[in-house]
Amino acid sequence: MLAKAGDIFEPYLESHIMDKRHFVKTAASSLLALGIVAAAAPGQAASMDKCFGVAKAGQNDCAGISGLHSCKGSSTTSYDPGDFKAVPTGTCAKMGGLSMQQAKETLKDPARVKAFEQAMQKRIS
Amino acid sequence: MNGEPRMSEARRQRELIDAIFSTRTPDAPCAGARQSGTRWRTGLAAYRGNGRAHACNALQVQFPTILAMLGAETFDALCSSYWRTCPPRRGDLAWVGEALPAYIETLDTLAEWPWLADCARLDWTVWQMSGAPPATFSEGDLRRLADGDPAALALRLSPGVRRLSSAWPIVTLYDAHRQAHPDWAAVTRAIAQKRAQTAWVWRPRENLAAAPAVETLDAASERWVAALDAGQTLDLALDSAGEAFDFAAWLEQAIRQGWLDAVADRHAPSDAMDNA
Amino acid sequence: MQPAHPMNGIGLRQPHYREFRAARPTLGFVEVHSENFFNPHDAAAQVLAAVRQDYAISLHGVGLALGSACGVDDAHVERLAALVERIDPVRVSDHASFARAPWSQRGIIHANDLLPIAFTHDSLDILCSNVEQVQERLKRPLLVENLSAYLDFAERDFSEPQFLAELGRRTGCGLLLDVNNLMVNALNAHEADPVQSVCDWIDELAHVATPGLVGEIHLAGFSAQEGLIIDDHSALVSEPVWLACRHALQRLGPVPTLIEWDERLPALSVLLGEAAKAEALCAAHRDARIAVEGAAA
Numbered sequence A: 001m002l003a004k005a006g007d008i009f010e011p012y013l014e015s016h017i018m019d020k021r022h023f024v025k026t027a028a029s030s031l032l033a034l035g036i037v038a039a040a041a042p043g044q045a046a047s048m049d050k051c052f053g054v055a056k057a058g059q060n061d062c063a064g065i066s067g068l069h070s071c072k073g074s075s076t077t078s079y080d081p082g083d084f085k086a087v088p089t090g091t092c093a094k095m096g097g098l099s100m101q102q103a104k105e106t107l108k109d110p111a112r113v114k115a116f117e118q119a120m121q122k123r124i125s
Numbered sequence B: 001m002n003g004e005p006r007m008s009e010a011r012r013q014r015e016l017i018d019a020i021f022s023t024r025t026p027d028a029p030c031a032g033a034r035q036s037g038t039r040w041r042t043g044l045a046a047y048r049g050n051g052r053a054h055a056c057n058a059l060q061v062q063f064p065t066i067l068a069m070l071g072a073e074t075f076d077a078l079c080s081s082y083w084r085t086c087p088p089r090r091g092d093l094a095w096v097g098e099a100l101p102a103y104i105e106t107l108d109t110l111a112e113w114p115w116l117a118d119c120a121r122l123d124w125t126v127w128q129m130s131g132a133p134p135a136t137f138s139e140g141d142l143r144r145l146a147d148g149d150p151a152a153l154a155l156r157l158s159p160g161v162r163r164l165s166s167a168w169p170i171v172t173l174y175d176a177h178r179q180a181h182p183d184w185a186a187v188t189r190a191i192a193q194k195r196a197q198t199a200w201v202w203r204p205r206e207n208l209a210a211a212p213a214v215e216t217l218d219a220a221s222e223r224w225v226a227a228l229d230a231g232q233t234l235d236l237a238l239d240s241a242g243e244a245f246d247f248a249a250w251l252e253q254a255i256r257q258g259w260l261d262a263v264a265d266r267h268a269p270s271d272a273m274d275n276a
Numbered sequence C: 001m002q003p004a005h006p007m008n009g010i011g012l013r014q015p016h017y018r019e020f021r022a023a024r025p026t027l028g029f030v031e032v033h034s035e036n037f038f039n040p041h042d043a044a045a046q047v048l049a050a051v052r053q054d055y056a057i058s059l060h061g062v063g064l065a066l067g068s069a070c071g072v073d074d075a076h077v078e079r080l081a082a083l084v085e086r087i088d089p090v091r092v093s094d095h096a097s098f099a100r101a102p103w104s105q106r107g108i109i110h111a112n113d114l115l116p117i118a119f120t121h122d123s124l125d126i127l128c129s130n131v132e133q134v135q136e137r138l139k140r141p142l143l144v145e146n147l148s149a150y151l152d153f154a155e156r157d158f159s160e161p162q163f164l165a166e167l168g169r170r171t172g173c174g175l176l177l178d179v180n181n182l183m184v185n186a187l188n189a190h191e192a193d194p195v196q197s198v199c200d201w202i203d204e205l206a207h208v209a210t211p212g213l214v215g216e217i218h219l220a221g222f223s224a225q226e227g228l229i230i231d232d233h234s235a236l237v238s239e240p241v242w243l244a245c246r247h248a249l250q251r252l253g254p255v256p257t258l259i260e261w262d263e264r265l266p267a268l269s270v271l272l273g274e275a276a277k278a279e280a281l282c283a284a285h286r287d288a289r290i291a292v293e294g295a296a297a
Helices: A005-034 A044-054 A100-108 A110-124 B009-021 B037-062 B064-070 B072-085 B100-106 B116-129 B139-147 B170-176 B184-192 B219-229 B234-241 B247-257 B269-275 C014-023 C043-052 C074-087 C121-138 C160-171 C179-188 C194-208 C239-252 C268-296
Strands: B153-157 B161-166 B197-202 B213-216 B260-265 C009-011 C029-033 C057-060 C091-095 C098-102 C108-115 C143-145 C174-178 C214-220 C223-225 C228-230 C257-260
Touching: A005 B139, A005 B234, A005 B247, A044 C014, A044 C043, A100 A110, A100 B184, B009 B037, B009 C098, B009 C108, B009 C121, B037 B064, B037 B072, B037 B116, B037 C108, B037 C228, B064 B072, B064 B116, B064 B170, B072 B100, B100 B116, B116 B161, B116 B170, B116 B197, B139 B260, B153 B219, B153 B234, B161 B219, B170 B184, B170 B197, B170 B213, B197 B219, B219 B234, C009 C268, C014 C043, C014 C268, C029 C257, C043 C057, C043 C074, C057 C074, C074 C121, C091 C214, C121 C160, C143 C214, C160 C174, C160 C194, C174 C179, C174 C194, C179 C194, C179 C214, C179 C228, C179 C239, C194 C239, C214 C239, C239 C268, C257 C268
Parallel strands: C009 C029, C009 C257, C029 C057, C057 C091, C091 C143, C143 C174, C174 C214, C214 C257
Antiparallel strands: B153 B260, B161 B197, B197 B213, C098 C108, C223 C228
16 A cells, blocks of 8 residues: 555654744744844934935926927937937947847957957946 | 807817827917917927926936936937827826836837846836835734744735846846946846846835845745745745745844834735735 | 025025035025925935924925816825825915826826916816815915916916916915016017016906915026027026016015026025025015005004
């Protein structure tokens, strides 16, 4: 007679559950003893003054801005989504940039890796 | 008044909104505007440009990585196109970027950089976490954990943490755009290998002024957090995390960083459905 | 030298937060854009809470879109109500404009702008109903601001002062009188004498409105762009606007006045200089009124 799987695994499963109960209890109890919850209480008052430095610029305002200036690349041509062409000039730039194909090709050639790193360095700094 | 039927205010407003968000400038004034000719076109251009410029400014703050990747000019063109195609839903520009990641995904013109949409999702997650409510975990929660049965308890994550999985090395890319001297060769390698990463984003608990932290989750932690996200009981979550997962270390860090809101009772399986 | 009890204020913007915190200038109030403080948990909320400890706050909204025919956004009103609860502002205001409308099968969108409404019975009914709804929820009266409008409409049943006076009569709301907006509109209409035209507008308002309708005055600078004067809050208050402001104070009595500056922000001291100028104008007007009343007695 073959034993049913349950007969074999039941003792193991029970001890495993006891294990889990035990180590959850141990972990929680030792953190309780450390008083870690109180220690992690937010230091909001201390950081309030710092917020004056990091609060992001207001998103909403009631000024009319540069509606008629074309200084932000928002001339009538880029207004039409049909005219939207991606010519990235940032870190995705095609020249030595990070398109999938270029990433693969660049990696084949150590000299290109070096040239690429220098180009990126210049662009970022 | 002449004998012409009057235009309702509702119709006037619909026509002006159509004129502002349409791709073409209607030559003939609509919405019953008094202005015509050049003056009509200039007035309409003022409204078209103003809304878009405000949105672009806000999007620059919300998507700094995408801005750096595309450069100012292309980013501005992307924003203009997004503004026109997916106009905002809310009168608060803090939410204007909500649909930008999905919009990027639809653009053939950006298909050469298939990780952009997920990088935008990470930027958006960081933006959201920077204003997330603080964790509410208490000593009572910890005591419940010490005394209770893992099969009847669940850990509830705080609204200040978020897990974001991608088929691309989004954390490596995110970090590279914030370091003084990034290792671009390593970034290139990660992209060429199409290295999948799961980002773990959280708002530090002790300092309201600190920027949200962004780290990668290892496989065991990811399984663990996914189980908590799904509202699973502690014992099932530990099972899915596996032997390699160090629960004690994770719990200590979770409490210190404010990743947890509460220890919830899960007596019946149906309770797990209430975790929304 | 700032007076001991100034009436006037400045708009507080993010680039000035630190300088403002360090300088703690003497001001009658500080105005902020409500929507930028809707989230009670972000860094900006901490800034406003700290500023509130030392100053009266005027909450100036840009997103209620009170003139929208499809109504106001209930969720937006709820967020504003929660902010009002937290800050207990001295005034709450927004604009006589629309922004929400159904668009191209996408449901209701929000143009994030202050779009003009017609001065008709129809639009007055819409505006009144929306203002009443918000006031009921906030349990306080609003101030509603007149617009700079780059387009306007052929159909009209009221002049703008009549329209706003009627709005106040029907809803109990006040008027936030933006003198710069009046000037921008006069200049874009190519009025032969823009200052006179703005003063006439104010005279008409004083004639038709319930006394005390105007709860605040806004002053700002504008800039000339391609073919239009744009109300971009980017410059010193222009001399014509100061002249019109003096007239408004004479006709309407002392009203708290605000300097708004949003684009190309100068040093905080420049804004404070403008506020001091407004303060001197109010004081001169007050002194003149006391002298007149003294002579009459």
